[in-house]
Amino acid sequence: MSRPLIIGFGNPLREDDALGWRAAELLERREGSSIDVLKCHQLTPELVDLVGRASLVIFLDASISQEPGAISTRLVEKSVPAAWSHQLSPDQLIGFSEQVSGPAPRAYVITGGIDRMTWSESMSGAAETCALQIAASVERLLRGSF
Amino acid sequence: MAQRIVIDPVTRIEGHAKVSVQIGDDGHVTGARLHITQLRGFEKFCENRPFYEMPSLMARICGICPVSHLIASSKACDAILGVNIPPNAARLRRILNLAQILQSHALSVFHLSSPDLILGLDSPPEKRHLFGVAEKAPEVARDGIRLRQIGQQIVELLGGKRIHPAWVVPGGVSSPLTAEKRDQIQALLPDGLAALDRTVDRFRGIFQRFPEEMETFANFPSLFLGMTDGAGELEYYDGPLRVAAADGSVLATGLRPEDYPKYLGEVAENDSYLKSAYYLPLGYPEGMYRVGPLARLNLVTHCGTPRADHELGALRTFAGSPLLSSFYYHHARLIEMLHCVERIEQLLSDPDVLSPHVRAFSEPNCEEGVGMSEAPRGTLLHHYKVDRNGLIQWANLIIATGHNNLAMNRGIQQTASYFIRDGRFSEGALNRVEAVIRAFDPCLSCSTHAAGQMPLQIDLLGPGGVLLDSVSRTS
Numbered sequence: 001m002s003r004p005l006i007i008g009f010g011n012p013l014r015e016d017d018a019l020g021w022r023a024a025e026l027l028e029r030r031e032g033s034s035i036d037v038l039k040c041h042q043l044t045p046e047l048v049d050l051v052g053r054a055s056l057v058i059f060l061d062a063s064i065s066q067e068p069g070a071i072s073t074r075l076v077e078k079s080v081p082a083a084w085s086h087q088l089s090p091d092q093l094i095g096f097s098e099q100v101s102g103p104a105p106r107a108y109v110i111t112g113g114i115d116r117m118t119w120s121e122s123m124s125g126a127a128e129t130c131a132l133q134i135a136a137s138v139e140r141l142l143r144g145s146f
Numbered sequence: 147m148a149q150r151i152v153i154d155p156v157t158r159i160e161g162h163a164k165v166s167v168q169i170g171d172d173g174h175v176t177g178a179r180l181h182i183t184q185l186r187g188f189e190k191f192c193e194n195r196p197f198y199e200m201p202s203l204m205a206r207i208c209g210i211c212p213v214s215h216l217i218a219s220s221k222a223c224d225a226i227l228g229v230n231i232p233p234n235a236a237r238l239r240r241i242l243n244l245a246q247i248l249q250s251h252a253l254s255v256f257h258l259s260s261p262d263l264i265l266g267l268d269s270p271p272e273k274r275h276l277f278g279v280a281e282k283a284p285e286v287a288r289d290g291i292r293l294r295q296i297g298q299q300i301v302e303l304l305g306g307k308r309i310h311p312a313w314v315v316p317g318g319v320s321s322p323l324t325a326e327k328r329d330q331i332q333a334l335l336p337d338g339l340a341a342l343d344r345t346v347d348r349f350r351g352i353f354q355r356f357p358e359e360m361e362t363f364a365n366f367p368s369l370f371l372g373m374t375d376g377a378g379e380l381e382y383y384d385g386p387l388r389v390a391a392a393d394g395s396v397l398a399t400g401l402r403p404e405d406y407p408k409y410l411g412e413v414a415e416n417d418s419y420l421k422s423a424y425y426l427p428l429g430y431p432e433g434m435y436r437v438g439p440l441a442r443l444n445l446v447t448h449c450g451t452p453r454a455d456h457e458l459g460a461l462r463t464f465a466g467s468p469l470l471s472s473f474y475y476h477h478a479r480l481i482e483m484l485h486c487v488e489r490i491e492q493l494l495s496d497p498d499v500l501s502p503h504v505r506a507f508s509e510p511n512c513e514e515g516v517g518m519s520e521a522p523r524g525t526l527l528h529h530y531k532v533d534r535n536g537l538i539q540w541a542n543l544i545i546a547t548g549h550n551n552l553a554m555n556r557g558i559q560q561t562a563s564y565f566i567r568d569g570r571f572s573e574g575a576l577n578r579v580e581a582v583i584r585a586f587d588p589c590l591s592c593s594t595h596a597a598g599q600m601p602l603q604i605d606l607l608g609p610g611g612v613l614l615d616s617v618s619r620t621s
Contacts, residue, residue: 045257045276045291046291046294046295046298048291049291049292049295080277080281081275081277082272082277083272083275096277096280099277099280099281099284099287100280100284100287100288100291101288
């Protein structure tokens with residue numbers, strides 16, 4: 001039976017860029033029995049299989065173009081990548097999944113604003129708070145009450 | 147009028163390179179060179195690090211084949227320890243290496259070369275990528291992605307991570323295989339074999355659409371070098387090296403890795419950060435040889451697993467043996483992928499695969515160690531010297547792409563000479579020059595690593611290719 005898939009991505013060695021990972025870890029602890037959780041550095045073509053089998057996909061990422069701590073949620077808009085690259089955006093991964101495996105599930109991207117990306121395996125307190133809020137946003141989405 | 151064509155960067159390869167093609171006054175190609183434009187530094191910046199850090203440090207050379215560096219590095223460290231590792235540690239390292247070859251070959255065949263093979267070498271460049279393949283033949287993209295994923299999943303199940311696992315250590319591996327993980331790996335294999343059966347059937351016909359490329363993609367006599375099990379069967383982890391001539395005759399066999407300075411030489415070229423290796427007894431450049439899937443299949447009598455042997459027989463019936471055209475690297479990769487899955491299945495069925503004895507412990511007993519294994523792209527060698535405290539004093543790495551450098555350069559000249567005529571060339575012709583390099587599947591991040599020793603020459607060319615100035619550094 002297909003389940004929701006949560007993908008937290010970013011670089012956990014670059015301080016607050018680990019925001020998506022941290023939120024995914026929180027959700028794994030709280031909701032692990034009813035969802036699948038994946039943490040990765042970047043989105044690659046090999047994820048199409050997992051994505052194609054999910055009932056719902058929620059991508060979690062850090063964003064430097066948002067105000068630190070601000071959270072944004074949007075529906076993924078499927079797009080086909082125009083050129084080969086080592087990584088895909090959520091929109092491209094969903095589009096590619098549809099191209100390869102047929103109709104793709106509904107998908108959201110939730111991003112949290114950050115401004116610190118030094119070399120560190122620890123996140124700032126603000127990013128930790130943001131991760132908690134992102135996890136709560138995901139839970140609301142999962143419960144259909146967003 | 148003489149002109150110079152530069153393809154910069156070469157696309158769909160691992161790393162950074164450019165190609166220059168020189169065209170004479172009569173419109174014919176007079177020369178072609180592959181320039182590797184990136185520089186690493188691993189041999190230098192590992193100096194004075196403890197030897198036991200080397201596997202993890204060296205794995206960072208590459209994100210595609212870190213397992214190859216882990217294994218060759220750990221074998222060099224085993225030699226420094228002076229230990230024979232437990233048989234099950236060697237078995238588990240073999241499985242890890244095979245899984246990595248599977249995922250790396252899938253990347254080469256599907257992600258990098260299938261756009262040329264499925265869409266055509268003259269297809270619009272803006273569509274010539276994996277996503278273009280998915281649009282035209284989603285089943286090909288699906289199988290390719292699945293095969294790479296299976297290789298990566300096995301690496302992750304064994305090593306804990308898909309990229310840069312730290313599981314292979316001096317003396318063996320850090321933890322035994324559990325029954326649960328063995329079962330998880332075994333469950334992946336039927337899917338892999340089914341995808342490979344479909345792939346081999348599909349590509350057998352596709353390859354035959356490229357008769358000109360078979361004739362002109364680095365198709366010439368050369369030596370072949372690689373590891374064997376000593377009895378003529380495919381071997382990737384441990385065994386002596388063999389050198390064969392273009393007519394299939396064996397020039398040398400039973401070559402020990404630690405004796406490599408007696409039979410392998412390296413030269414630095416003026417226009418590339420990649421050194422060229424050659425077979426020392428024949429000298430430079432007559433000692434040009436090829437390594438990797440094509441060479442390995444030319445060096446063995448059989449693979450040792452049924453599906454791979456069947457396909458190798460079919461290829462030899464079609465193309466003869468030894469295979470001289472580098473276009474057959476693609477087909478050789480598919481055969482090796484079959485072999486990898488079949489061999490993993492065999493190794494996992496050994497009851498001793500769950501043995502807890504997977505590591506030998508010792509202080510350093512030797513001041514020097516050489517480790518060699520077969521990486522996806524060919525023979526990989528790590529050689530370290532340590533002081534009495536086990537700190538690295540000197541390191542030398544010879545990587546598959548360096549072994550193939552002379553052949554790649556000759557190959558692009560052959561391909562360019564055939565497809566660029568009378569000074570006229572199409573985009574498809576230039577893509578063929580790139581495609582002959584892709585056939586070798588070079589990994590430039592792996593193969594350029596020395597710092598402070600490489601000669602460098604910078605030529606300033608004016609309009610019309612006239613040399614205006616030249617700056618050179620000899621060391």
